[in-house]
Amino acid sequence: MLKVLSGDVEARDPALMDRVYRFRHDFFVDHLKWEACRKPDGRERDQFDGPDCLHVVGQQDLVGQRDLVGQQDGAIVSYSRLLPTTRPHLQTHLYPELLKGAPAPSGPRIYEWTRCAVAPSKRESAKGVDAVSGASFTAVAEVAARFGLDGLLVQTHPVLVTRLMDMGWDVEPLALPCAYGDSLLLPIYARLTPETVATCRRVFGLSGPVLPIDAADGPRPPADQPHRPMP
Amino acid sequence: MPDVRQTAFDIIHRLRSAGTQRAVYAELRRTGTIFGYDAFLIGGLPHSPNESLADCSMISGWPTGWTQRYQQQNYLHQDPVIRYIRATTEPFLWQEAVTRGDRRGLTVMNEARDYGLAEGFCVPFHELDGSEAGVSFGGSEVRLSEDARAALHLVAIYAMSRAKAIARRTPEDDAADATAGLTGREVECLKWAAAGKTAWETSVILSISARTVEHHLACAARKFNAASRVQSVAEAIRRGIID
Secondary structure, X not given: OEEEEOOOHHHHOHHHHHHHHHHHHHHHHXXXXXXXXXOOOOOOOOOOOOOOOEEEEEEOOOOOOOOOOOOOOOOEEEEEEEEEOOOOOHHHXXXXXXXXXXXXXXXXXXXXXXXXXXXXXXXXXXXXXXXXXXXXXXXXXXXXXXXXXXXXXXXXXXHHHHHHHHOOOEEEEOOOOEEEOOEEEEEEEEEOOOOHHHHHHHHOOOOOOOOOOOOOEOOOOOOOOOOOOOO | XXXXXXXXXXXXXXXXXXXXXXXXXXXXXXXXXXXOOOEEEEEEOOOOOOOOHHHHEEEEEOOHHHHHHHHHHOHHHOOHHHHHHOOOOOOEEHHHHHHHOOHHHHHHHHHHHHOOOOEEEEEEEEOOOOOEEEEEEEEOOOOOOHHHHHHHHHHHHHHHHHHHXXXXXXXXXXXXXXXXXXXXXXXXXXXXXXXXXXXXXHHHXXXXXXXXXXXXXXXXXXXXXXXXXHHHHHHHHHOOOOO
């Protein structure tokens, strides 16, 4: 089950956000070894988190019962964070050097896709894409459409850039691929096209929306004025 | 090369609008003169031992002689570059693959040299469905600066993306794309709009209500993703739907 959280969700549902930050710590610090993000309280929360960002959270489906720890919904299995580019974001405030001085698109309709994670235990294989990953990628496209976004900034491995293209994003490179740590990073602007959501669903064999039809759990970001109705 | 980044972006800009295999081929040939490779190949990796180069090649700029020899000897299954694609997500020089390969691999690479493919650079692809593919650039001397390597990596990503998109296309797609799925009535209304007629005037000409004309024009605008009637007309002219 996927949902998008927006607004002051830390005040509204502190327990859920606590689990989100713990999930991020488990994934990015413990699994991917992003030591710079290690936190003594085991909650990976940074200066970019706040009421302006969108959290796309995937949870384990529960068949009508509470899980072992008594939570009303299932364990978090996937996550993505979308940051508004009208405020400090990673491209501008963490690694502006990636673009070597070139400008990156920004504006109220452009968000930055960060902290994309799928619980390693849910990844059926290292190759290809499993059901949880497919749904979480599709959810991000659905969120972009629902919030009337034009596109997303992404800084990721070139292999994933190719996959975003296959998922129907119109990808524009913002720089050449460059070494970052011991991996390659390619900064891109992924434009949402009228076909992106449908292509995602087709590629991952999904028959319909992965997000619930009702509006986001929380208010829309104030800067957002969607003008383009999307399915 | 004055600005590798800009050079790469220009190539990518042209690749993105390449609608045919021939156009991708021509662009990669041109790119070779800039980056110093003589030949290239876009291809998938074999799924079974029965597949040959001809089955896997998507767009080939390999020398004909080498293609024939490779096919005859079925080198696809001992080519060290092909093998190394399966093991890495980072682009690599052919030499790196040879070093990690076996004697049979070395034989393939030594023979390739006789066909002018002594050195090369390969960009591996690991697809959503779990399959693998690669774009290889080869020549008698392929010496790439760090920037040139990054640029060719990006070029390979877009060349592969276009090659896949072109391979997926059907003649029906091409036709639908050109007309954006417009109905005959929508095209008629656009023609009259292009001739300067208002919705009311068009409605009189076509003996339909003005509201219906508005509706057809709104549908056409939506299909073009156009913000206004003027943009719809411009788009219809650009695509050759009306003149």
